[in-house]
Amino acid sequence: MRYISTRGSDRHASLDFEAATLAGLAPDGGLYMPEEWPRFSQAEIAAFAGLSYAELATRVMLPFVGDSLTRHELADLSTRAYARFAHAAVAPLTQLDHRHFLLELFHGPTLAFKDIALQLLGRLFEHFLKERDGHLTVIGATSGDTGSAAIDAVAGRERVDIFMLHPEGRVSPVQRRQMTTVLSPNVHNIAVEGSFDEAQAHVKRMFTDPAMAGRFHLSAVNSINWARLMAQVVYFFAAALRLGAPHREVAFAVPTGNFGDVFAGYVAARMGLPVARLIVATNVNDILHRALSEGDYSAGTLTPTAAPSMDIQVSSNFERLLFDLSGRDGAAIAARMRGFEETRAMSLTPAQREGAAALFTSVRVDPLDMAGAMAWAQGECGELIDPHTAIGLHAARAVDLDPAIPVVTLATAHPGKFRDAVERATGTRPSLPARVGDLFGREERCVTLPSNYAAIRDHIAALATPSS
Numbered sequence: 178m179r180y181i182s183t184r185g186s187d188r189h190a191s192l193d194f195e196a197a198t199l200a201g202l203a204p205d206g207g208l209y210m211p212e213e214w215p216r217f218s219q220a221e222i223a224a225f226a227g228l229s230y231a232e233l234a235t236r237v238m239l240p241f242v243g244d245s246l247t248r249h250e251l252a253d254l255s256t257r258a259y260a261r262f263a264h265a266a267v268a269p270l271t272q273l274d275h276r277h278f279l280l281e282l283f284h285g286p287t288l289a290f291k292d293i294a295l296q297l298l299g300r301l302f303e304h305f306l307k308e309r310d311g312h313l314t315v316i317g318a319t320s321g322d323t324g325s326a327a328i329d330a331v332a333g334r335e336r337v338d339i340f341m342l343h344p345e346g347r348v349s350p351v352q353r354r355q356m357t358t359v360l361s362p363n364v365h366n367i368a369v370e371g372s373f374d375e376a377q378a379h380v381k382r383m384f385t386d387p388a389m390a391g392r393f394h395l396s397a398v399n400s401i402n403w404a405r406l407m408a409q410v411v412y413f414f415a416a417a418l419r420l421g422a423p424h425r426e427v428a429f430a431v432p433t434g435n436f437g438d439v440f441a442g443y444v445a446a447r448m449g450l451p452v453a454r455l456i457v458a459t460n461v462n463d464i465l466h467r468a469l470s471e472g473d474y475s476a477g478t479l480t481p482t483a484a485p486s487m488d489i490q491v492s493s494n495f496e497r498l499l500f501d502l503s504g505r506d507g508a509a510i511a512a513r514m515r516g517f518e519e520t521r522a523m524s525l526t527p528a529q530r531e532g533a534a535a536l537f538t539s540v541r542v543d544p545l546d547m548a549g550a551m552a553w554a555q556g557e558c559g560e561l562i563d564p565h566t567a568i569g570l571h572a573a574r575a576v577d578l579d580p581a582i583p584v585v586t587l588a589t590a591h592p593g594k595f596r597d598a599v600e601r602a603t604g605t606r607p608s609l610p611a612r613v614g615d616l617f618g619r620e621e622r623c624v625t626l627p628s629n630y631a632a633i634r635d636h637i638a639a640l641a642t643p644s645s
């Protein structure tokens with residue numbers, strides 16, 4: 178399998194899976210996409226029934242890795258990535274009522290769905306770097322969930338260092354400690370005396386600073402990395418198989434921010450999984466809802482909510498869908514994205530709108546409905562759910578679908594990660610699972626730096642390993 182950029186016009190400039198994984202973003206600013214969608218027949222999907230999660234992951238991901246990994250290597254990496262999950266099913270399904278289900282994606286080490294992809298990505302990095310005798314310096318800025326999942330995924334891995342910036346005093350104590358209590362020598366936490374946006378700006382500048390990019394092999398771990406999306410395709414198959422696929426259609430409601438998770442659902446559908454509908458649930462930061470319902474993709478102003486991982490202004494992975502829905506014309510996408518970067522606004526073409534409407538429905542969920550969904554899940558079904566999951570569940574129940582079709586809401590975070598919001602909506606304070614229960618007794622390691630680019634760059638340059 179070869180990978181092409183959403184903004185590329187030269188089809189011959191394709192990469193293999195290994196190169197696309199290590200690169201993250203394409204040099205032209207686009208995102209990597211497989212050159213074509215692998216497709217499974219009904220009989221092949223039926224034969225997946227009963228496999229363990231790691232075995233299913235191997236089958237679903239194998240067509241994407243091409244010659245970069247043998248089947249045995251992929252199986253080994255998957256087995257090790259998912260061995261750390263606290264539930265034997267990795268992503269178990271819970272039934273809420275006659276048609277609504279939760280897909281629990283929060284049994285990983287940092288209690289959010291990002292672990293499922295990042296635990297694999299950390300191991301892919303290590304494997305590929307060992308083969309090519311290289312070294313990677315991962316740099317990121319986080320307002321919470323991504324930082325802890327990325328740190329856990331690369332902690333103790335060979336040939337990778339991670340430098341994670343967070344705004345000092347502006348992440349929750351649980352989120353901070355999930356990062357700062359990881360004491361592996363390759364993990365470097367930096368609390369920046371400034372906002373998240375400032376920290377993010379310093380990181381972006383580092384990627385284009387020749388003094389950094391020339392000396393170190395820098396890499397990002399946000400959801401633009403294709404390998405992350407590939408790993409997420411697996412749980413759509415896992416859930417649908419348990420509900421009777423390929424002989425029965427299933428719908429999914431996905432709490433959405435950067436459009437990564439729900440795009441993985443789209444990929445599953447393109448691969449032959451009978452997906453009846455993908456429900457894109459947004460909070461009041463609703464650029465995706467406006468894009469899918471009215472064709473208006475324009476950045477608004479950011480409103481902080483109780484579902485912070487969905488507080489976004491632009492959804493990077495939406496570019497992948499636009500590319501796939503408009504004849505995979507990289508030159509056209511490049512021109513439209515340049516326009517968007519200038520004006521912060523773009524209208525979808527009729528072909529893009531029609532293509533999206535065939536599979537996607539969107540719902541914008543306000544804080545009252547989010548709290549209502551948490552109260553319903555607890556009162557009617559005895560399940561405590563987190564604010565992100567609640568947005569998905571409200572959307573799942575609001576959409577008018579054939580009642581014979583089961584609807585799976587992706588439960589993207591453990592309720593214990595957002596205890597205050599859950600307690601406000603339900604009156605019950607969720608507990609932290611035992612595997613992170615002693616978080617507040619552990620030693621922390623973190624340096625605090627002023628929000629000054631040179632200070633942060635010099636700190637990282639002194640500790641990082643140059644690429645050979």
Ligand SMILES: *Cc1c(COP(=O)(O)O)cnc(C)c1O
Binds near residue numbers: 433437
């Ligand atoms: C990251 C995140 C999301 C949004 O996922 P995208 O792939 O960015 O759409 C939703 N819920 C939680 C808990 C998250 O951490």
